[in-house]
Amino acid sequence: MNVINAKWKPVPIDRKLFAEGLIGIEECTEYGQNEFNKKGSVETNLTVVDNGTVLKKKRKTEIQNQPKKKQKIQENDFRPSQNGNTSEIEETSVSSETKQCNLDAWSSFGFPSTILRAIGELGFSEPTAIQKLTLPPAILGRKDIVGAAETGSGKTLAFGLPILMGILRLKENQTESSLVKDDISDESDIEDSINETDLDLKKTVNLKPLYALILTPTRELAMQIKNHITAIAKYTGINVVVVVGGMAAVKQERILSKGPEIVVATPGRLWELIQQGNLHLSQIDNIRFLAIDETDRMLEKGHFQELNDLLERINLDKDKLKLRQNFVFSATLTLVHDLPNYLKNKGQIKSKKIANMTPEQKLKKIVDALGLNDPKIVDISEGKGTSETLTESRITCRIDEKDLYLFYFIKRHPGRTLVFCNSIGCVKRLTALLTLLNCHPLPLHASMQQRQRLKNIERFSSIENSILIATDVAARGLDIPQIDHVLHYQTPRTSENYVHRSGRTARASREGISVVFIEPTEIRRYIKLCRTLGKAEDMPIFPVQENILNAVKKMINLARELDKLQLQVKKANTEMGWLQKAADDMDVIVDDFSRKYDTKETQRYKKLLDFKKKQLASLLSMPIIPKGFSGKHPLYSSALGSFNEAKNNENALDLVKGAAPKNSQEKHKNRRLFKPKNREKQTGHPISYKLTNTKKGVEKNKKNRKNKR
Numbered sequence: 001m002n003v004i005n006a007k008w009k010p011v012p013i014d015r016k017l018f019a020e021g022l023i024g025i026e027e028c029t030e031y032g033q034n035e036f037n038k039k040g041s042v043e044t045n046l047t048v049v050d051n052g053t054v055l056k057k058k059r060k061t062e063i064q065n066q067p068k069k070k071q072k073i074q075e076n077d078f079r080p081s082q083n084g085n086t087s088e089i090e091e092t093s094v095s096s097e098t099k100q101c102n103l104d105a106w107s108s109f110g111f112p113s114t115i116l117r118a119i120g121e122l123g124f125s126e127p128t129a130i131q132k133l134t135l136p137p138a139i140l141g142r143k144d145i146v147g148a149a150e151t152g153s154g155k156t157l158a159f160g161l162p163i164l165m166g167i168l169r170l171k172e173n174q175t176e177s178s179l180v181k182d183d184i185s186d187e188s189d190i191e192d193s194i195n196e197t198d199l200d201l202k203k204t205v206n207l208k209p210l211y212a213l214i215l216t217p218t219r220e221l222a223m224q225i226k227n228h229i230t231a232i233a234k235y236t237g238i239n240v241v242v243v244v245g246g247m248a249a250v251k252q253e254r255i256l257s258k259g260p261e262i263v264v265a266t267p268g269r270l271w272e273l274i275q276q277g278n279l280h281l282s283q284i285d286n287i288r289f290l291a292i293d294e295t296d297r298m299l300e301k302g303h304f305q306e307l308n309d310l311l312e313r314i315n316l317d318k319d320k321l322k323l324r325q326n327f328v329f330s331a332t333l334t335l336v337h338d339l340p341n342y343l344k345n346k347g348q349i350k351s352k353k354i355a356n357m358t359p360e361q362k363l364k365k366i367v368d369a370l371g372l373n374d375p376k377i378v379d380i381s382e383g384k385g386t387s388e389t390l391t392e393s394r395i396t397c398r399i400d401e402k403d404l405y406l407f408y409f410i411k412r413h414p415g416r417t418l419v420f421c422n423s424i425g426c427v428k429r430l431t432a433l434l435t436l437l438n439c440h441p442l443p444l445h446a447s448m449q450q451r452q453r454l455k456n457i458e459r460f461s462s463i464e465n466s467i468l469i470a471t472d473v474a475a476r477g478l479d480i481p482q483i484d485h486v487l488h489y490q491t492p493r494t495s496e497n498y499v500h501r502s503g504r505t506a507r508a509s510r511e512g513i514s515v516v517f518i519e520p521t522e523i524r525r526y527i528k529l530c531r532t533l534g535k536a537e538d539m540p541i542f543p544v545q546e547n548i549l550n551a552v553k554k555m556i557n558l559a560r561e562l563d564k565l566q567l568q569v570k571k572a573n574t575e576m577g578w579l580q581k582a583a584d585d586m587d588v589i590v591d592d593f594s595r596k597y598d599t600k601e602t603q604r605y606k607k608l609l610d611f612k613k614k615q616l617a618s619l620l621s622m623p624i625i626p627k628g629f630s631g632k633h634p635l636y637s638s639a640l641g642s643f644n645e646a647k648n649n650e651n652a653l654d655l656v657k658g659a660a661p662k663n664s665q666e667k668h669k670n671r672r673l674f675k676p677k678n679r680e681k682q683t684g685h686p687i688s689y690k691l692t693n694t695k696k697g698v699e700k701n702k703k704n705r706k707n708k709r
């Protein structure tokens with residue numbers, strides 16, 4: 001245990017314990033792992049108990065012959081041992097391969113070479129901010145962690161790495177104790193006759209332990225986390241599997257029968273398998289690590305009843321609960337909402353239920369719900385959750401103009417684009433419309449088959465300039481490389497959704513842009529969103545070139561007409577199919593009638609459809625700029641032609657950045673939607689919380705935070 005040269009704080013204890021030889025209990029407040037590397041001294045008689053407190057006895061020794069760090073070892077040395085254990089020498093060595101990426105910044109956490117090698121291969125030269133702050137208390141202090149940091153900031157590894165480290169440690173201990181057991185049984189004189197009870201016992205004993213459970217709200221996120229942790233666990237011999245709805249039950253039984261150490265799951269399917277008595281999952285009460293990603297969403301009332309059932313079950317045995325290390329993460333963990341005006345105006349609010357929650361109260365609720373014990377809380381989300389590298393913008397228009405602006409954006413600013421809608425119906429309609437306009441969109445929503453969902457995500461990730469039209473199933477956690485634009489076709493219903501949707505771009509220090517489409521009835525929602533996120537100013541208006549917009553109107557109108565016609569043809573076909581089926585059922589021939597029906601209705605629609613399709617195809621291939629237009633505009637200097645010409649493409653991000661001052665200060669002064677209130681200034685430093693129930697305590701915390709700022 002590398003808790004060395006750290007800073008310690010005395011913990012008050014019962015004086016009676018001193019009589020038993022204990023000289024005191026101190027809590028580790030700063031882990032000082034770098035010091036360890038420099039000096040190589042270690043407290044030998046340290047016992048770390050699960051809440052991160054360290055019981056300290058008198059003796060202190062120097063590590064003898066501490067080897068110089070980072071000695072080179074050969075490729076073969078990295079082969080994981082059967083149970084993923086690592087040797088002493090591995091703990092302080094880095095492979096030749098990982099040397100390509102300098103891993104000095106990781107060396108202080110005590111990772112074995114098996115993990116360092118994988119980190120090196122992924123090219124992660126240093127931990128991200130949230131990782132730097134959470135890895136020491138999680139790995140060295142074994143604390144429960146509550147972490148809030150902006151989207152795309154590397155939260156997965158902030159819990160994934162301590163879980164892997166913890167499992168390696170437990171396995172190492174197990175091997176040691178089983179070696180001792182083997183010695184004892186060799187010496188003893190055991191009879192060969194094994195009765196039935198022994199066999200049953202053996203079966204149980206041979207069951208590979210389930211060490212960790214990671215829960216996520218969506219299937220896609222579960223898959224992604226599984227892949228991410230598998231990549232890091234590559235050389236450790238630790239197996240990670242995924243348990244989600246929509247997958248064949250036989251397949252899930254098969255993968256679980258191999259006894260994986262880590263299960264990543266959505267609560268519904270997991271609970272179903274537990275109820276069905278899956279053998280591996282029957283060990284769920286004994287898990288040593290529990291991570292809940294997107295926790296605020298997971299604990300939302302009425303969303304995941306199965307999660308409540310599960311927590312109730314695994315929190316039942318208090319001794320086991322004490323052994324478990326918990327991780328709670330989200331970008332919006334401490335995001336709190338202002339009260340709606342109609343409630344504020346009512347004077348003093350008495351009901352606790354509707355009173356404005358403070359971040360502390362929100363956290364306290366989560367901590368209590370999960371049964372966490374004195375967790376380490378790290379919040380660097382600055383109360384907003386979006387990344388610094390995200391550029392935000394808005395398009396304000398009439399509801400019937402949204403399609404027009406969407407098509408304009410997609411064609412004028414090619415790039416990998418994720419379009420969010422608030423309903424499945426909207427996703428379906430936009431997919432049909434943009435397909436007619438040759439944009440090849442890919443849909444994603446909860447009523448699609450799981451296989452198709454994953455296929456569409458894969459295609460979206462691999463095709464350049466692809467377009468994914470999704471509901472909020474794609475809002476949280478998905479880490480698709482290089483999404484250039486996130487378009488909120490409908491203003492999100494909650495600020496959390498806005499943060500998570502927007503967070504699909506501008507990840508891991510890359511830049512990205514998000515544009516909210518706002519029609520008049522959505523303005524209130526937009527203002528609330530800006531307030532909750534503590535915005536200092538209105539979002540800049542996304543610059544649009546009106547003449548091009550007018551030119552594409554015809555295309556959109558035609559596509560809409562076509563869409564309607566297609567629906568009518570489909571409806572007629574369905575009715576025909578119904579008629580035919582009814583006739584078949586009754587054993588009646590309805591030849592003449594059906595033919596007439598077909599000729600009259602469907603044929604007319606089909607002809608019209610063909611005609612309009614040709615019309616649209618010709619429109620799409622023609623130049624969009626009216627004759628005589630010079631193309632000279634302060635913001636748009638490129639010569640214009642048809643949408644298909646690459647020279648007309650413009651980088652949306654550069655455009656907003658270049659146009660922002662102009663927008664906010666001059667041109668759109670009178671069209672401002674949001675006026676900020678005087679808000680507390682954000683600092684960029686982690687906020688510290690003291691979870692307390694009392695009103696006085698909450699006030700005190702508020703004061704402390706203000707002073708810090």
Ligand SMILES: Nc1ncnc2c1ncn2[C@@H]1O[C@H](COP(=O)(O)OP(=O)(O)OP(=O)(O)O)[C@@H](O)[C@H]1O
Binds near residue numbers: 127150
């Ligand atoms: N130390 C690191 N250095 C560089 N990249 C990293 C590091 N750790 C993680 N990443 C990468 O950063 C990206 C975002 O990580 P991750 O998905 O864990 O973010 P997140 O904070 O969970 O985001 P969200 O809140 O949207 O779920 C991933 O592509 C991941 O591979």
